[in-house]
Amino acid sequence: MKYAWIENDKVRDVCHGNPAECYHPDVAVFYSTQVPDDAVNGDGWVDGQLVKPAPPAPAEPAPRMIDASAVRLALTLAERVKWDNDSAPEVVTAKAEFSGPRTVAYATEVLALLVGAGVISQASADKVLA
């Protein structure tokens, strides 16, 4: 058994020795509760019983990001010629927008611009987003 500082029904801190020897007397008085050896800071302490916190939910996967190289690879050869060489405002703007990784929602809007301008087909846009 170890001694712990209990505050707001939680283990605030566990002492791994004799609190009277480890801490100044003004602080040692807070370490007045005996807790099981497996108690760690942050555990719950309800009605004299140790309550381990629920395991954290699995992290959501990182959102998919799309950049200029991913766009280019999904285009047909003819579309790549336009992407590489066309000076149309839509192409220039789209390349600037894809200068860094973008979210799918962001990329969808830019690809719609290119489809509307006839630079790429809807099928190619769908391929980028697939």
Place this chain on the structure above:
Amino acid sequence: MNKGLYGLPVPPNAPTRVAPPRWTNFKVITSTTSAETVPLNVYQMGVAVWGGGGNGTTATSVSTPVAGGGGGGFAYGIIDVVPNQTLPTITVGGQGGTSSFGSMLTATGGTNASGNTPGTGGTGTTSASLRGAIAANGGAGGSGPAGIQFAGGGGGAGSPYGNGGAGGSGSGTGRGATGGGGLNGRGGNYLNNVDHAATGGGGVFNGGDASTTNSNAGATGGGGSGSAGSGYSGSSIGGAGGSGLGTTNQPAGGTNGGGTSITSGGSGNGGYEVTGVRILAGNGVGSGNFIDVVMRTLTGGGGGGSASQVPMGGNGAPGGGGGAAYVANVGGIGGQGGIGGGGGGSYDLGGYSARGGNGGPLGGGGGALGTSAIPVYGGNGGFGGGGGSGCTASGGTVGAGTGGQGVVVLFWTEGY
């Protein structure tokens, strides 16, 4: 014979004992031990004890503010010793834990934040028999206005400079992310009513505030050891860091330390971005270590704030906080604090990711805010610093900054 504190003969000249004019050696203790001994030819030692920092919190909502963790408490005193003597047990607290030097010096940890309720700072307690005793509280975490997406910074640890600086807080109606607290300077506060700004971390002085006169977005500078950080001049020109004690001129655009002739104590200039011309925010310049913390001789400047297409705030030098990062459509990282400096806040508008700057040793981490489902991470606290908070507007990966563990540092000067 007169017996010393541990039942051993008192050192020579004990009745007329004076502390050395300056400690010349130090040892950082990061885990609990009962095996530390006194170096040869040493008869007094300074002992500094810091508790661990509290964790920040997270949220994934456009209307939820989150708060930073509290900074650790601090206790310091000078003990009389004899060479080769075994020191009493040194307890080093983990995150949020209590650190102690025997029963003579104890510093409790800062508490974890809960939602938008910030963690509170730890406290320091010293025995009355110690010479030169100092005790100080850690700073509280920062928090935001109710109902508004906001990420508060973590609190800084206490020190001889005084109570630790609080993490920056918000009081307007705009969304924002604030810097962590430093030694005595708080993270910049967010006072205005527009969205999209981040504030710098505190150092010895405060991080720059996003003031009520700002009507636009931007990033402020970190606090320095000689003055507070500056506010921004719009999203394309970040705020300069606070000056260090060696600064003799005003910083010039984007350079580390504010100019080519400044090698100590210069502030970092703000980042700059206009029509494709992008200049990184400058780092603070200066020097210092734990001896300078207890002697209060830190000289470093704060880091500059970023501009809208410049992804990083400048790092703080010792005694300086990191600059903030406000970015649009690129990933943003707040600047790291130097020793005793808080990390800068990070605000990312529709881009890739946002990461609050980590606090330097004894500094709190910066808060981080993303306006879309991007990865967001609050900055971690350094030794004794509270963790920053993190929030996204709508899901995505989000992580809170963790509070730093506690630490104990021993100081001595041979011959004293």
